[in-house]
Amino acid sequence: MVRRPCWVEISTRAFEENYKLLAQACRETVNPTLDLLAIVKADAYGHGLSVCAPAAVRAGARWIGVTSIEEGVAARSATIALNPALEILTIGGIFSGQGAEVIRHRLTPVIWEPAHLDELEAAAKAAGADSGTVAVHLELDTGMSRQGAGPTELGALLDRFARRDDSRLRLDGIMTHLYAADERNGEATREQLTRLETMLEQIAARGLAPRRLHVGNSAAVLLGGGSRTALASLLAIAKRFGLQPMARPGLALYGLAPEFDPPLPGDQLPLLRDLHTSLQPVLEWKTKIASVRAIEAGEVVGYNGTFVASEPMRLALLPVGYGDGLKRALSNCGYVLIRGERAPIPGRISMDQTVVDVTDIPEAAVDDEVVLIGRQGGEALSALDHALWAGTIPWEIFTSIAGRVERRAVERTIQG
Ligand SMILES: *Cc1c(COP(=O)(O)O)cnc(C)c1O
Numbered sequence: 567m568v569r570r571p572c573w574v575e576i577s578t579r580a581f582e583e584n585y586k587l588l589a590q591a592c593r594e595t596v597n598p599t600l601d602l603l604a605i606v607k608a609d610a611y612g613h614g615l616s617v618c619a620p621a622a623v624r625a626g627a628r629w630i631g632v633t634s635i636e637e638g639v640a641a642r643s644a645t646i647a648l649n650p651a652l653e654i655l656t657i658g659g660i661f662s663g664q665g666a667e668v669i670r671h672r673l674t675p676v677i678w679e680p681a682h683l684d685e686l687e688a689a690a691k692a693a694g695a696d697s698g699t700v701a702v703h704l705e706l707d708t709g710m711s712r713q714g715a716g717p718t719e720l721g722a723l724l725d726r727f728a729r730r731d732d733s734r735l736r737l738d739g740i741m742t743h744l745y746a747a748d749e750r751n752g753e754a755t756r757e758q759l760t761r762l763e764t765m766l767e768q769i770a771a772r773g774l775a776p777r778r779l780h781v782g783n784s785a786a787v788l789l790g791g792g793s794r795t796a797l798a799s800l801l802a803i804a805k806r807f808g809l810q811p812m813a814r815p816g817l818a819l820y821g822l823a824p825e826f827d828p829p830l831p832g833d834q835l836p837l838l839r840d841l842h843t844s845l846q847p848v849l850e851w852k853t854k855i856a857s858v859r860a861i862e863a864g865e866v867v868g869y870n871g872t873f874v875a876s877e878p879m880r881l882a883l884l885p886v887g888y889g890d891g892l893k894r895a896l897s898n899c900g901y902v903l904i905r906g907e908r909a910p911i912p913g914r915i916s917m918d919q920t921v922v923d924v925t926d927i928p929e930a931a932v933d934d935e936v937v938l939i940g941r942q943g944g945e946a947l948s949a950l951d952h953a954l955w956a957g958t959i960p961w962e963i964f965t966s967i968a969g970r971v972e973r974r975a976v977e978r979t980i981q982g
């Protein structure tokens with residue numbers, strides 16, 4: 567069926583190139599042993615897991631990370647033909663009744679509650695798994711107070727591995743999440759890594775020998791491995807405890823660098839000095855003009871007449887609204903691109919429709935392609951622009967793009 571024209575184009579090549587670029591920069595400028603786990607949670611940040619998970623594998627990723635067990639199952643089926651041994655980390659915990667799927671699809675769950683171990687142990691037993699064959703990664707709460715075991719809960723969890731030789735579970739990895747990797751003074755990060763080290767001592771004292779340690783999001787990766795960075799500490803800690811180091815970038819794979827505090831322009835980022843020309847946007851969000859009308863001075867636009875025309879105007883109607891994920895906060899403040907020019911959004915964005923001002927783009931006509939995020943002619947709008955207009959962050963802009971917006975995989979790259 568021909569659909570209402572509101573779609574995103576996903577450049578799988580841009581995604582692959584972003585992964586390769588980060589992986590190569592990490593190997594060459596940080597440390598050859600540093601591996602990357604590609605974060606494709608939340609439907610690959612709204613870009614489509616079924617498209618991005620295989621792209622990550624083609625680019626060389628041996629690890630990907632998703633939120634839930636159901637995303638893990640979807641990721642396995644999307645990648646099994648390319649690499650059946652791909653390691654799929656499920657970050658968001660295990661809920662009662664999900665253990666069987668973890669075992670069946672060989673997912674690697676992040677655990678931190680005794681109940682996670684109960685659920686998995688029972689499922690592994692029911693599936694007839696041998697002892698030590700189900701790998702899990704333990705998350706340590708080093709200060710974010712979100713998920714993970716803190717120093718007081720850690721002992722009881724470790725007992726479950728150390729005392730029970732008959733356990734079917736194997737402590738394969740340790741992770742923690744940095745909550746302020748984008749703060750350049752690094753104070754919070756250093757405190758977190760100190761706590762991590764103390765907890766790793768506890769783990770080693772029990773005679774447990776996990777293989778891997780993963781820490782660090784896009785911000786931590788882009789700050790590189792210079793002295794006193796998160797990656798430098800990760801490498802030192804991993805070496806001390808004989809662990810393989812890994813970082814977990816998400817946003818950068820989709821072509822955006824996080825905003826740093828204080829700001830750090832792309833051309834000064836330690837890992838990728840030419841960020842603007844190196845990382846490429848993966849997604850473009852487009853629609854088409856549905857109709858065009860003229861209004862007189864004094865007429866209003868949209869719900870509650872928040873915009874009043876002060877002169878005659880030409881308006882174009884777009885079949886996209888906040889029900890598609892276009893932030894309502896862009897009402898009376900955002901722009902779209904039409905014929906390579908910026909057209910403002912006067913009045914309130916509706917659920918399914920948005921009106922834009924094409925008074926200064928006289929050739930604008932029905933069926934013209936409109937760019938919400940992406941490039942047209944010499945102009946570009948990014949998820950960061952939307953985030954700044956809407957008072958939020960690009961992660962929320964990407965993941966707000968609704969399921970009803972069609973995802974189309976395209977081969978070509980999008981010129982950043
Ligand atoms: C989302 C997430 C990441 C990736 O974060 P970015 O800032 O998008 O790079 C890494 N680790 C964990 C645990 C996450 O939840």
